[in-house]
Amino acid sequence: MSKSAELSVLTANRLGDGIVVFLDFEGAWNVNLAEAVVARSPDEVRALQDRGTYDAEHNLVVEPYLAEVREMAGGLVPIRYRERVRAAGPSILDDVPGYVAPPVESGAVVRQAHHEVGDRGSRPQPRPELVEGRATSTSHARAA
Amino acid sequence: MYRYDEFDAEFVRQRVAQFRDQVERRVTGELTEDEFKPLRLMNGVYLQLHAYMLRIAIPYGTLNSRQMRKLAHIARHYDRGTGHFTTRQNLQFNWPKLSDIPDILAELAEVEMHAIQTSGNCIRNVTADHFAGAAADEIEDPRVWCEIIRQWSTLHPEFSFLPRKFKIAITGSPNDRAAVRVHDIGLRLWRNEQGEVGFEVIVGGGLGRTPLIGKTLREFLPKDELLAYLEATLRVYNRYGRRDNLYTARIKILVHEIGAEKMRAEVEAEYAATKVSALTSATETIEAIARQFAPPPLRPKRTKVPEVEALKLENRAFALWLKSNVAPHRVPGHAIVTASLKPAGAPPGDASAAQMEGVADIADAWSHGEVRVSHEQNLVFPHVAVEALPEVYRALERLGFAEANIGKITDIIACPGLDYCALANARSIPVAQRISNHFAELSRQHDIGDLKIKISGCINACGHHHVGHIGILGVDKNGVELYQLSLGGDVDFGRTALGTILGPAVEADKVVEAVDALVATYLEARQAGERFVDTYRRIGAAPFKERVYGAV
Amino acid sequence: MALFRLNPLAPQEPALSIANTDDVLQLGDRLKGVRLIALHFPKFTDGRAYSQARLLRERLGYGGELRATGAVFLDQLPFLLRCGFDSFESDQKGFGPALAKARTLFSVVYQPTGDGRATAGQLRLGRRNSVAA
Numbered sequence: 001m002s003k004s005a006e007l008s009v010l011t012a013n014r015l016g017d018g019i020v021v022f023l024d025f026e027g028a029w030n031v032n033l034a035e036a037v038v039a040r041s042p043d044e045v046r047a048l049q050d051r052g053t054y055d056a057e058h059n060l061v062v063e064p065y066l067a068e069v070r071e072m073a074g075g076l077v078p079i080r081y082r083e084r085v086r087a088a089g090p091s092i093l094d095d096v097p098g099y100v101a102p103p104v105e106s107g108a109v110v111r112q113a114h115h116e117v118g119d120r121g122s123r124p125q126p127r128p129e130l131v132e133g134r135a136t137s138t139s140h141a142r143a144a
Numbered sequence: 145m146y147r148y149d150e151f152d153a154e155f156v157r158q159r160v161a162q163f164r165d166q167v168e169r170r171v172t173g174e175l176t177e178d179e180f181k182p183l184r185l186m187n188g189v190y191l192q193l194h195a196y197m198l199r200i201a202i203p204y205g206t207l208n209s210r211q212m213r214k215l216a217h218i219a220r221h222y223d224r225g226t227g228h229f230t231t232r233q234n235l236q237f238n239w240p241k242l243s244d245i246p247d248i249l250a251e252l253a254e255v256e257m258h259a260i261q262t263s264g265n266c267i268r269n270v271t272a273d274h275f276a277g278a279a280a281d282e283i284e285d286p287r288v289w290c291e292i293i294r295q296w297s298t299l300h301p302e303f304s305f306l307p308r309k310f311k312i313a314i315t316g317s318p319n320d321r322a323a324v325r326v327h328d329i330g331l332r333l334w335r336n337e338q339g340e341v342g343f344e345v346i347v348g349g350g351l352g353r354t355p356l357i358g359k360t361l362r363e364f365l366p367k368d369e370l371l372a373y374l375e376a377t378l379r380v381y382n383r384y385g386r387r388d389n390l391y392t393a394r395i396k397i398l399v400h401e402i403g404a405e406k407m408r409a410e411v412e413a414e415y416a417a418t419k420v421s422a423l424t425s426a427t428e429t430i431e432a433i434a435r436q437f438a439p440p441p442l443r444p445k446r447t448k449v450p451e452v453e454a455l456k457l458e459n460r461a462f463a464l465w466l467k468s469n470v471a472p473h474r475v476p477g478h479a480i481v482t483a484s485l486k487p488a489g490a491p492p493g494d495a496s497a498a499q500m501e502g503v504a505d506i507a508d509a510w511s512h513g514e515v516r517v518s519h520e521q522n523l524v525f526p527h528v529a530v531e532a533l534p535e536v537y538r539a540l541e542r543l544g545f546a547e548a549n550i551g552k553i554t555d556i557i558a559c560p561g562l563d564y565c566a567l568a569n570a571r572s573i574p575v576a577q578r579i580s581n582h583f584a585e586l587s588r589q590h591d592i593g594d595l596k597i598k599i600s601g602c603i604n605a606c607g608h609h610h611v612g613h614i615g616i617l618g619v620d621k622n623g624v625e626l627y628q629l630s631l632g633g634d635v636d637f638g639r640t641a642l643g644t645i646l647g648p649a650v651e652a653d654k655v656v657e658a659v660d661a662l663v664a665t666y667l668e669a670r671q672a673g674e675r676f677v678d679t680y681r682r683i684g685a686a687p688f689k690e691r692v693y694g695a696v
Numbered sequence: 697m698a699l700f701r702l703n704p705l706a707p708q709e710p711a712l713s714i715a716n717t718d719d720v721l722q723l724g725d726r727l728k729g730v731r732l733i734a735l736h737f738p739k740f741t742d743g744r745a746y747s748q749a750r751l752l753r754e755r756l757g758y759g760g761e762l763r764a765t766g767a768v769f770l771d772q773l774p775f776l777l778r779c780g781f782d783s784f785e786s787d788q789k790g791f792g793p794a795l796a797k798a799r800t801l802f803s804v805v806y807q808p809t810g811d812g813r814a815t816a817g818q819l820r821l822g823r824r825n826s827v828a829a
Contacts, residue, residue, distance in 0.1 A: 013191055013195070015170075015171065015242065016171070016241055016242055016243050017195065017196070017239075017241035017242065017243070018191055018192070018194075018195035018196035018239075018240075018241070018242060019194070019195055020193075020194055020195075056177065057173075058173070059170070059171060059172070059173040062177050062191060063177070063191065079623075080623065081620060081623040081624070081625070082193075082562065082568075082569075082620070085193065085562050085563065085571070086193050086194065089194060090194065090563040090564060090573075091563055091571060091573075091574055092491055092563060092573055092574070092577070149820070151804045151816040151819065151820070152804075152816070154803055154804050155802065155804040155806075155816075158801060158802050158803065158804070159802075162801060162802075166771065174789065174790070179769060179771075182740070182741055183771055265741065265743075295806045295807075295816065295817070296806055296807050297807075298806050299774070299775075299802070299805075299806070300806075300807050301746060301774065301775035301776075301777075301778035301779050301807075301809060302743070302746045302747055302750055302775075302779055302809070303743070303746075304743065304746075304775055305740070305741050305742065305743025305746065305775075306743060379747050382743060382744060382746070382747045383719075383744060383747050387742055387744075417755060419754070422808040423807075423808065425817075426817075426821055428821060428824060429817050429820070429821060432820070432824070
């Protein structure tokens with residue numbers, strides 16, 4: 001797959017509760033990566049950075065930074081592995097005997113990997129967003 | 145256990161008030177994040193990968209049932225219903241809101257708990273042997289000294305901005321269950337030829353990027369001189385520890401660079417010049433604290449109980465559980481029970497609010513209200529009558545904490561890893577879950593015997609992988625999670641050894657096969673009575689390496 | 697930089713300024729007659745000056761003014777005061793009022809320093825002894 005143009009999203013943690021957020025199309029901080037606004041040019045990148053600095057100084061978020069992403073069929077996928085985990089939430093394997101998944105709070109993006117029950121030693125299905133290039137077919141440009 | 149008097153209670157209240165003010169000033173912007181960060185760290189508040197994390201101190205791993213119930217309440221009302229017990233005997237919550245934390249701390253203060261100095265470049269929770277006060281092989285209860293150090297180190301005005309964090313551990317038994325030789329300062333209580341009990345003072349141990357085993361500074365230090373000696377050591381560290389580089393700032397690097405001889409000379413010189421009298425622990429003070437750690441009144445009871453014997457024959461899992469999860473107590477007819485927080489396939493060391501409450505109930509009914517947290521992320525009931533074992537077992541079964549796997553291959557230690565931790569390079573919990581699931585069958589586990597797997601998601605080694613019989617270190621290579629295996633680490637039975645890397649790192653989906661290959665090598669080569677690590681020491685790495693890299 | 701002195705009338709000459717990498721125990725005669733020593737915090741997380749302060753006060757018996765300079769923030773005041781600092785250079789908003797409150801922020805201390813405050817341990821002993829008496 002050819003190297004796509006560098007696309008970035010602005011991400012940070014909310015000051016009040018520390019939850020991971022992305023700057024979205026409406027200029028609000030959104031828990032969903034899918035709704036993040038994507039910077040496609042150096043000017044846009046600079047604008048995002050400025051916005052991050054501004055909001056950090058105004059005590060809305062902490063530690064803003066740019067994360068590189070790729071556009072794929074399923075949506076935006078961060079390039080760095082760490083960012084994929086951060087966007088998706090903890091990957092604790094579900095459906096295993098004895099394990100009680102914690103209750104999920106609204107506003108949080110916590111998805112659990114699927115695990116095949118009963119077959120000890122079988123490999124759990126990796127979540128698509130954690131595996132490089134696993135999403136299918138062509139990437140198309142998102143509507144501007 | 146130690147109970148607060150009005151001084152302690154007043155102190156934590158004031159600390160909470162101070163932190164509430166600091167949070168308020170952060171939220172209004174009066175404090176910037178840079179100014180606030182060291183302040184929040186000193187109260188155990190991290191910003192992790194997904195949210196804030198609050199690390200609550202469980203001094204020397206000792207809790208009463210009331211405290212455990214409060215932790216359950218906090219899990220339920222302020223977090224997402226689960227807490228995680230750590231390798232330093234603390235508890236972590238992964239989803240607190242910053243704005244809630246002063247309230248959480250206020251609730252903790254009600255039950256004599258806090259989160260003071262569980263992070264930051266200061267003296268952290270002093271950890272002890274989780275069998276303290278109960279173990280049959282104990283010389284003296286180390287927790288008395290943990291408490292004395294805890295108070296002395298709390299908001300110590302000179303040592304709150306050290307070059308780096310500072311971790312102290314104490315063992316009161318020759319069988320070191322506190323891993324004292326891999327701490328910044330390790331203290332070992334022992335009895336000399338004159339029959340006096342004193343401390344061996346060991347300095348400069350640690351895991352992480354540069355694992356090192358500590359050096360003995362003092363063979364025998366009279367107990368009442370402990371605080372003065374610690375003050376001297378900390379002062380030398382504060383003055384001369386490196387501050388130029390995060391990765392070379394621990395005291396172990398200072399000791400390594402100037403040598404143990406020079407370190408000893410500096411500390412002894414500083415100690416000699418200190419007005420020791422101010423810091424000498426008065427006999428009355430020691431005795432007053434020691435009285436608080438007096439064990440509950442336990443009368444010797446029958447050691448052979450018909451119900452236990454009968455259940456052993458009927459229930460194979462119970463029989464195995466007695467072997468692996470129950471340890472001898474100093475009082476006849478009693479036992480130390482470890483609740484396994486490693487059910488097959490579960491994230492190691494986690495407990496839900498309901499499970500915490502269940503543990504509190506068991507403690508009240510059968511362990512004189514007391515629970516301990518071990519370094520291996522399990523919980524311990526220190527004072528259980530043998531005749532109560534069947535009921536305790538059934539109660540633990542209902543909670544999901546009765547797996548007979550303590551010290552066995554599925555009793556895995558794993559750090560939170562990339563699933564939670566902002567420092568991590570790779571995930572550790574799913575690896576632990578898969579290994580645990582693969583080896584779940586109990587008879588097989590007991591056949592394999594004692595085998596400690598320790599997993600860290602990055603070089604900071606919070607999973608203590610350097611001292612695992614099998615150590616697993618997660619690394620990130622170009623966006624792919626890889627796992628490096630090491631063999632032969634140890635911290636048990638008074639022996640401290642660092643593991644040796646086996647070969648190239650393996651991919652995530654090959655880890656279980658690799659561990660399988662290691663176990664198979666052992667099973668084929670072992671001689672009578674040899675544990676995995678003993679066989680490894682006898683035959684060396686080559687047969688293991690061949691098998692693993694042949695398989696993966 | 698605003699200056700806060702607990703003893704505003706105390707003489708400030710002769711004065712000595714010490715880097716936080718200097719060994720105060722080597723000062724020897726240079727300390728004679730000095731009325732003001734300024735210690736330095738290059739970053740507030742660099743705590744070397746706390747040890748310097750205690751050594752000056754408690755080991756060398758220095759009785760003049762001891763000033764904290766550099767990165768000096770009000771949240772460090774309880775520590776600074778207990779280590780023997782009695783004057784502060786700081787631009788932080790609210791430093792003055794915080795200084796006024798700093799001594800009473802914590803009514804209980806656990807470790808002895810040169811400030812002479814009775815520790816919790818000492819108070820407990822005293823109480824036990826008076827009860828026994």
